[in-house]
Amino acid sequence: MIHTRSSTMRASAMRMLAVLVLALLGTSALAVLADAPANAAARLTASSSLGGAVASTSGRTGFTVSGSGFQAVEGGFGGVYIGFGWVNGSGWGPSQGGATGRTYDYVPDEQSRSNQGFQAFVAFPGSSTSGEAQATMGSDGSFRVNLTVPGPTFTGAGGKSIDCTKVTCGFLTWGAHGVRNGANETFTPVTFRDGEAAPAVEQAPAAGAP
Known part of the structure; x- marks a missing residue:
């Protein structure tokens, strides 16, 4: 039981870390898009x-x-x-x-x-x-x-x-x-x-x- 609880806790921690990384990447991508110049086509x-x-x-x-x-x-x-x-x-x-x-x-x-x-x-x-x-x-x-x-x-x-x-x-x-x-x-x-x-x-x- 101790081994199962430990595995579950590790899995939950990994999921939380993945969500946090995706959120940070999404924020960075939005920032890049916001800073990109809006050039009109010739x-x-x-x-x-x-x-x-x-x-x-x-x-x-x-x-x-x-x-x-x-x-x-x-x-x-x-x-x-x-x-x-x-x-x-x-x-x-x-x-x-x-x-x-x-x-x-x-x-x-x-x-x-x-x-x-x-x-x-x-x-x-x-x-x-x-x-x-x-x-x-x-x-x-x-x-x-x-x-x-x-x-x-x-x-x-x-x-x-x-x-x-x-x-x-x-x-x-x-x-x-x-x-x-x-x-x-x-x-x-x-x-x-x-x-x-x-x-x-x-x-x-x-x-x-x-």
Whole structure:
């Protein structure tokens, strides 16, 4: 009987210890979750004079493109590229092993501030590369640029002919200057409408621009 009572007491003590450890672990986990920053996902919105993310099949269409929730690396090298093109599935991004002409493609343009407007470079705040950018990202990950969609067909940077009436095209963002960052890879579809070419969007001040 003494042996049985001792075993029972030891078992009860072990159960109490296990409950205490679980309670402490639960408290620690909650504390970690409470301290974790709540970062909004990167999001891109596009609007033309035709209304929303709509382009004309008859010619060039000007767009105002705004970003929010992007990962802003203070003083970091590079930033993000924004271009019009096509992506192949959800794992198209460079951070997931994607490559130009294979999992995504876009209208090529010069990587300079005075290009044709088919592509834009948004520099990180305080970046040494901001002098060549169309805009500088705000510390909250926001920016705004003007872009031009040449029409429903184009030859991509990868050399392939792309017809947006047969595949889904839109605005995509990816890490600039070879810096891969999955948090800043997004795709926003654009639809095409028959009719007159839309007028170009007037140049607007870009958020965070110098």
